[in-house]
Amino acid sequence: MGARCSRLRPCWWPSHLSSSVLDPSSDLENGGKAGSLPSFAEYSLEQLRVATSGFSPDCIVSEHGEKAPNVVYKGTLINGRKVAVKRFSRSAWPDSRQFLEEARSVGQLRNERLANLIGCCCEGDERLLVAEFMPNETLAKHLFHWEKQPMKWAMRLRVALHLAQALEYCSSKGRALYHDLNAYRILFDQDGNPRLSCFGLMKNSRDGKSYSTNLAFTPPEYLRTGRVTPESVVYSFGTLLLDLLSGKHIPPSHALDLIRGKNFPVLMDSCLEGHFSNDDGTELVRLASRCLQYEPRERPNARSLVIALSSLQKETEAPSYVLMGIPHETEPLTNSLTPLGEACSRLDLTAIHEILEKVGYKDDEGIANELSFQMWTNQMQETLNSKKNGDAAFRAKDFETAIGCYTQFIDGGTMVSPTRPFSALGWTEMLMRFLRMALPWKPKHTARNDLYRFCLLFSCIYQIFFQWISISKGPSLVS
Numbered sequence: 359m360g361a362r363c364s365r366l367r368p369c370w371w372p373s374h375l376s377s378s379v380l381d382p383s384s385d386l387e388n389g390g391k392a393g394s395l396p397s398f399a400e401y402s403l404e405q406l407r408v409a410t411s412g413f414s415p416d417c418i419v420s421e422h423g424e425k426a427p428n429v430v431y432k433g434t435l436i437n438g439r440k441v442a443v444k445r446f447s448r449s450a451w452p453d454s455r456q457f458l459e460e461a462r463s464v465g466q467l468r469n470e471r472l473a474n475l476i477g478c479c480c481e482g483d484e485r486l487l488v489a490e491f492m493p494n495e496t497l498a499k500h501l502f503h504w505e506k507q508p509m510k511w512a513m514r515l516r517v518a519l520h521l522a523q524a525l526e527y528c529s530s531k532g533r534a535l536y537h538d539l540n541a542y543r544i545l546f547d548q549d550g551n552p553r554l555s556c557f558g559l560m561k562n563s564r565d566g567k568s569y570s571t572n573l574a575f576t577p578p579e580y581l582r583t584g585r586v587t588p589e590s591v592v593y594s595f596g597t598l599l600l601d602l603l604s605g606k607h608i609p610p611s612h613a614l615d616l617i618r619g620k621n622f623p624v625l626m627d628s629c630l631e632g633h634f635s636n637d638d639g640t641e642l643v644r645l646a647s648r649c650l651q652y653e654p655r656e657r658p659n660a661r662s663l664v665i666a667l668s669s670l671q672k673e674t675e676a677p678s679y680v681l682m683g684i685p686h687e688t689e690p691l692t693n694s695l696t697p698l699g700e701a702c703s704r705l706d707l708t709a710i711h712e713i714l715e716k717v718g719y720k721d722d723e724g725i726a727n728e729l730s731f732q733m734w735t736n737q738m739q740e741t742l743n744s745k746k747n748g749d750a751a752f753r754a755k756d757f758e759t760a761i762g763c764y765t766q767f768i769d770g771g772t773m774v775s776p777t778r779p780f781s782a783l784g785w786t787e788m789l790m791r792f793l794r795m796a797l798p799w800k801p802k803h804t805a806r807n808d809l810y811r812f813c814l815l816f817s818c819i820y821q822i823f824f825q826w827i828s829i830s831k832g833p834s835l836v837s
Contacts, residue, residue, distance in 0.1 A: 395490070396439075398465030399477040400458075403484050406443055409433035413445065430557075432491060440491040441476070444557055451485040461487060464559045467531055471524035473545050475556040489556050492545035494684055497552065497598075501541060501605055506683060508629035511638075512672040513681040514602040517544065517552045518642075519671060521598065522663035524554035525591060529660050535586050537561040539594035540575075541601050549686065550679030561586075574609040579654055589654030595663065596649025603642060605629060610650045617647050638670055708755070741767055 410417045410433040417431040419442065428450060431443045451457040461478035468474055477488035497517060500509050509517075521544060528534060536543075536558045543555045573581065577593040580586060593610075600613050605627035616625050622643045645666055651657050658666070679686040701709035748763030 395468060395474055396476055398462060398475065401477050401479045401486075401488060403479055403481045403486075405436070406433065406479055406486055406488065409435050409441065410443055433488075440493070442473070442489045442491045444487040444489070446485040446487075448483045454480050454485075457485050460560045464533065464556055467528065467533065467556065467559070469524065469527045470551075471520050471527060471553060473547075473553045473555050475559075487557060487560070490547075490553075492547050492553060494546035494548070494550060494682070496542050496546075497544035497601075498541035500546070500682065501601060502607065508605065508627065509602075510681050511630050511634040512676070513678065515638075515642075515667065515670050515672060516678065516681070518599060518602055519664065519667040520552045521554060521595065522660060522667055525595065526660040526664050528554075528559065529588065533559050534588040534591065534660075535559075535561070536591045536594070537586060539591060539598065541598060541607070544598075546678075546682065546684075549677065550682040550684050552678070574611065575607075577654075578652055587654060588659070589657050592649050592657045592659070592663070593654075596646050596657075599642060599646035599649065600625070603627065603639075603646065614647060614650060617643060638672075641666075641670060 407413060410431040413429075413431060417433065418429055419432045420428075420430045428444055428446045431445065433441045433443045435441055458478070458480055461475065461480075465475045465477070473490045473492050475487060475489050479486040479488070525534075525536065528536065536554075537560075538558060543558050545553050545555055547553055575594075575597050577586075577590040580590055597610055600608050600610065604613075604625050608625070613625055616622055622640075625643065626639060645658075645663070649657055649663075673681065677686070698710065698713050701713060744763045744766040748760050748767060751757070751759035751763055
C-alpha cells in the first residue's frame, strides 16, 4: 500500500506544482501572491486560436472592434486562465527577431500596477501578445461613457497614483518609454484596481508611429523630432490628469489657456461639484500644468509624481470596487487556510515546527498502544521506532535525520499486519490530525467515518507528506 520513496525526492507529487507555483521568481512585486502569474512563455498559433474560439468576433474586446488596426481578443487558455490576446496587423512587426526580443524583455516585468505580459506567439507573419485579462473595462469607458455613476474624486486620485507608480516601476526596470499613453491604456482588474496595459511598453521602431491619437494631444517634441522620450511619457500623463479633472478629453492647449486665465474651475467635471476641496483641485491642476510644460526638462519625473499624488489620496481604506460601484466576487471561505495550512503552502518548516510545538505536538502514543499486539517481529518494532525518531528529529529541526527516518518508516510501512496494513492505520490517523489542524473547517463527529474512509483511500499519497516537506527544503538546510 505504501510507495517506496527515494531520499532525494518525493514520489507521486503532481509535476505541475514544481515550477510556477513553487518558484518564488513568479511572485508579483510589491506584495503580490506567490504563483499568481506564470513565467513568460511562447504559445503556438493553434493554442491561441483555440483560446479565442478561432479569433471569433464575439471575443473581441478592442474599443474599436474589428476596425482597430491591432485587435484584442478575450481568451481562455487550456488551464482555465483568462487572457487578453493582441493580434497585430501583418505589417506591424516585419522583423520577427525584434518582436521576440521586445516581448521577452517586457515579459520579465511583474508588478501589481501592470496588466502583465505573460506570453507571445511568432509564427510566420503572425505576431500576437498574451497578457492578463482585466474584466472591468478601461478608464475611457468609466470616465467618458459611464452609465450608472460618474467616477468618484477619490477613485480619480487613486487612478492617477497607481498610474504614476506603474510608470515609476517601468522606469526602474529600464522601460521608461511608453507609447501613446491614454485613457484606453488604463484597465481595471477584478478588484476594480487600475492597471497600465503592458502593450504600450512594446513598440516597433520601424513603423514610425508612437502616437495614434489626435495631434493636439501629442508632446510638442515628438512633433519636432518624431522620437519618444521619458519626458514625452510625462506629458501624456499630464493629458490623463486633465481627463480625470474634467471627465472629458480636452486638448492640453485649451486647458492651459484656462489655467493661465485662472478659469480652471471651468475645467472641472461638473459631476464632482461639492465632492472635493478647492485646495486638492488646485494642487492637481498645478501638477497637470507642470507635466504639460513645453520644455521637456521642466516636467517632473515619475518619482516626483508618485510623491505629489500620495499626499492627495482620499478614502484609502475603501476598496476600489466599492469606489467604482462594480460587482465583486469574494473568495469562498473554503479557500482560506489556517496558519498551519498557510505554513505548509509556503513550505515554511520553521513556522510548521513552531505551530506544532504550540499545539502540543506529541508522538503517536495512542497508535503505539493500539499497535502493541502487532509488534510480533523485530522489523515492525524498528518501523515504529523510525517513525518516533522522525517525529523527534522534526521537532528538533534536524531535517536531514527526519528525512531518513520518515523514509525508513514509509518503506517499512508496507508490511501487512495480521489484521490490516500498518501504514493505513498509522498514517490515516496522522492525516486526519493534519486535516483537522490545517483546514478552516472542523469535521463534525458524524462526518468522522466519511473522513476516515477518505484518508484510507488516499493514504498512499499523503503518507509521504511530512517527508516531502522535509525533502523540499532539506537539501538547502543540510548542504
